[in-house]
Amino acid sequence: MAKLKQFLPHILVLLGFVVIAxxxxxxxxxxxxxxxxxxxxxxxxxKEQSDFRAETGEEPYWTDAAFGGMPTYQLGAYYxxxxxxxxxxxxxxxxxxxxxxxxxFIGFYILLLCLKIDYKLAFLGAIxxxxxxxxxxxxxxxxxxxAHAIAYMPMVLGGIILTFRQKLIGGFSLLxxxxxxxxxxxxxxxTYYLLLxxxxxxxxxxxxAFKRKKLPQYFKALGVMVVAVILAIGTNATNLIAxxxxxxxxxxxxxxxxxxxxxxxxxxxGLTYDYITEYSYGISETLDLFIPGFxxxxxAEDVGEDSELYSELQKMGASPVQAKNFTxxxxxxxxxxxxxxxxxxxxxxxxFLFVFALFLIRGRLKWWVVGGTVLTLLLSWGxxxxxxxxxxIDYVPLxxxxxxxxxxxxxxELCVPLLAIVGLSCLxxxxxxxxxKIEALKWSSIVTAGxxxxxxxxxxxxxxxxxxxxxxxxxQLGMDLMNxxxxxxxxxxxxxxxxxxxxxxLSVFLIWFYLQEKISKKLIIGGFALLFLADLVPVARxxxxxxxxxxxxxxxxxxxxxxxxxQIMQDTSRYRVFDLSGDPLxxxxxxxxxxxxxxxxxxxPGRLQDLYDFYISQNNMKVLNMLNVKYxxxxxxxxxxxxxxxxxxxxxxxxxxxxxxxxxxxEILAIKETDLxxxxxxDNSFKDVIxxxxxxxxxxxxxxxxxxxxxxxxxxxASIRQLAVFSEMYYQPGWHxxxxxxxxxxxxxxxxxxxxxxxxxxxxxxxxxxxxxIQTGGTIALASTLVLVILIVGGFVFAYRKKx
Numbered sequence: 001m002a003k004l005k006q007f008l009p010h011i012l013v014l015l016g017f018v019v020i021a022x023x024x025x026x027x028x029x030x031x032x033x034x035x036x037x038x039x040x041x042x043x044x045x046x047k048e049q050s051d052f053r054a055e056t057g058e059e060p061y062w063t064d065a066a067f068g069g070m071p072t073y074q075l076g077a078y079y080x081x082x083x084x085x086x087x088x089x090x091x092x093x094x095x096x097x098x099x100x101x102x103x104x105f106i107g108f109y110i111l112l113l114c115l116k117i118d119y120k121l122a123f124l125g126a127i128x129x130x131x132x133x134x135x136x137x138x139x140x141x142x143x144x145x146x147a148h149a150i151a152y153m154p155m156v157l158g159g160i161i162l163t164f165r166q167k168l169i170g171g172f173s174l175l176x177x178x179x180x181x182x183x184x185x186x187x188x189x190x191t192y193y194l195l196l197x198x199x200x201x202x203x204x205x206x207x208x209a210f211k212r213k214k215l216p217q218y219f220k221a222l223g224v225m226v227v228a229v230i231l232a233i234g235t236n237a238t239n240l241i242a243x244x245x246x247x248x249x250x251x252x253x254x255x256x257x258x259x260x261x262x263x264x265x266x267x268x269x270g271l272t273y274d275y276i277t278e279y280s281y282g283i284s285e286t287l288d289l290f291i292p293g294f295x296x297x298x299x300a301e302d303v304g305e306d307s308e309l310y311s312e313l314q315k316m317g318a319s320p321v322q323a324k325n326f327t328x329x330x331x332x333x334x335x336x337x338x339x340x341x342x343x344x345x346x347x348x349x350x351x352f353l354f355v356f357a358l359f360l361i362r363g364r365l366k367w368w369v370v371g372g373t374v375l376t377l378l379l380s381w382g383x384x385x386x387x388x389x390x391x392x393i394d395y396v397p398l399x400x401x402x403x404x405x406x407x408x409x410x411x412x413e414l415c416v417p418l419l420a421i422v423g424l425s426c427l428x429x430x431x432x433x434x435x436x437k438i439e440a441l442k443w444s445s446i447v448t449a450g451x452x453x454x455x456x457x458x459x460x461x462x463x464x465x466x467x468x469x470x471x472x473x474x475x476q477l478g479m480d481l482m483n484x485x486x487x488x489x490x491x492x493x494x495x496x497x498x499x500x501x502x503x504x505x506l507s508v509f510l511i512w513f514y515l516q517e518k519i520s521k522k523l524i525i526g527g528f529a530l531l532f533l534a535d536l537v538p539v540a541r542x543x544x545x546x547x548x549x550x551x552x553x554x555x556x557x558x559x560x561x562x563x564x565x566x567q568i569m570q571d572t573s574r575y576r577v578f579d580l581s582g583d584p585l586x587x588x589x590x591x592x593x594x595x596x597x598x599x600x601x602x603x604x605p606g607r608l609q610d611l612y613d614f615y616i617s618q619n620n621m622k623v624l625n626m627l628n629v630k631y632x633x634x635x636x637x638x639x640x641x642x643x644x645x646x647x648x649x650x651x652x653x654x655x656x657x658x659x660x661x662x663x664x665x666x667e668i669l670a671i672k673e674t675d676l677x678x679x680x681x682x683d684n685s686f687k688d689v690i691x692x693x694x695x696x697x698x699x700x701x702x703x704x705x706x707x708x709x710x711x712x713x714x715x716x717x718a719s720i721r722q723l724a725v726f727s728e729m730y731y732q733p734g735w736h737x738x739x740x741x742x743x744x745x746x747x748x749x750x751x752x753x754x755x756x757x758x759x760x761x762x763x764x765x766x767x768x769x770x771x772x773x774i775q776t777g778g779t780i781a782l783a784s785t786l787v788l789v790i791l792i793v794g795g796f797v798f799a800y801r802k803k804x
Contacts, residue, residue, distance in 0.1 A: 067596075067608045078776065107152055111155065153262060184235075350417050510531075584597070736770050
């Protein structure tokens, strides 16, 4: 009974999290699903894989539906012995996206409990963290993996802090499980940013241990954490090994190409500086954290019928309906990023408490939180703080593997509410005198309220409200509409600055009355609970609300076949489709219905991207023919139409000759001059594999007779040895070739395809996708999981017996 009473508050808190998550996303209770644009793209990419899994009960690990063919390692592939994924499924028992909001809550709650914060304040902190606007926005657009990884970040920090406090068994257990879940979330960019914060934390604790002469305890805790992380990695071995393998073949790896289509030198391995920093947070844009409408919110805001834009449109002769339609999606954002779905608003109340904590808290926690906040804030500025970003790109390992540097601000959004709640807990503790608390209240009021007042009174002096796309908008809208738009941008800033000032003032009054013993601790906690919800939830609902939910069927089948799709699907042979109705490399629509050379993915196959840059983007028919592009989907005045390509080479063909080349540069350039139906372009490194004693057989045949994503079967007939080129993507770590059941070697040809010698006579040629990483990773994952379970159970049994 005593144990139950001890855990009852936490059980009630968890139930509260469930209720709040379901209440915010209440359409899920009616069977609806949130429309997430990125998830729609994912469904298109994974359709073939999902269908194969449903039909056979097997996992293909390869899809032909996108980019000519690629592994499914980053498309939700199921791996053997992935028990951490099963644990994650148990934790995410609520309907999506309420499950991720619940994870936000519970993760931050556990972190605050590890810091010995009272459960009521921990509940408050979890609400503040979970309703941080950016975290809700990413759920609206479908960045589920990012949200997933963010949700487990606080638990990882909680495990580290427990271990450093010499709570070795509990710390090891929490860290190992949380880190395993973090890695399983499969958003390595977010995990990498967490690592940067952990390094700051570790340095601060090291300095503190040195000062206190407690280095042995520090390194003992560090050793325990290393074991925990190694086991966490081991439980995710298959995904990590497979991802590492594919990375080297993707746009994040090295294809060997050192030139660009224009002949200039290509940057070294890794993403380009411009690509990495395309989404860089503006320095002044940081004020979005405090004032949601500071930079105009998103790229499509509803400014309403009382806006200057609406008034100007009516003056120009627009009807009320036309004016309303335009003002519902007004381009009010005037920051430095190309596209923004909403501000990264943390909350004026939280920002105030964060500043209050800065004046009150001393010690390790303050310095690693502030250090992590400053570091990641500077990095989020990207090209707007160029020398710092360039240093990290050039010298910090793996930093150049990730784009959209603005997203590192998730660490700021973790650190700020963390210190804010710890600061609030200090208000109730006896560690500081009343005078110290009043002094902290005074200065935090001056800083935050003063900043809001400056922006209210002097915004027109400080800013011109001009954005990155304004030159283009000016051409489209004209000067009068642009001036009206700028006035609306200014109104949004002033309105939300007043809003933030009010929340700061209410926070000040709450703390002041508590210090004057006019209100109780329970009342001030209740007051801040209301302030957090009133501050954060309405802003979050500006960008994600009930209007974003649709009938579940629309998400289950997000694409409907058009007339072009229906025409193409009447052809039951094997071929590829090139969808020209949009950007083929940013849409998975064609992949939902056909085998496409386009698709949607953050890490496309590297050589396919090279081929696209050099030839496909120019509609080079020779390259499209070799890729077996039999149909084009083209836009016309009457809608999209299907156009057949009569020159397509087919699934495989025999060639007369080989064009030997020295490297990737020569290989891709040779495509321009070579008759690809007549000769195969092959790198010299494969000379030991290809036998040159073949003679082209005019009447020889090679025919595809059976196809699955992970297995292709051909029948061949020739009077003498041949060299065949297969219109399939070459991916050596996994694809194996067999002739009449005996394994044989095949090589890369024409930069992306496969080639091999075919003996004379009649034969069966089979390609099977048999990735060794799956077996190897599964073995490691099983062993790591067993060791982890034994250590955790054994540790708690040992602790129990020792206590007894």
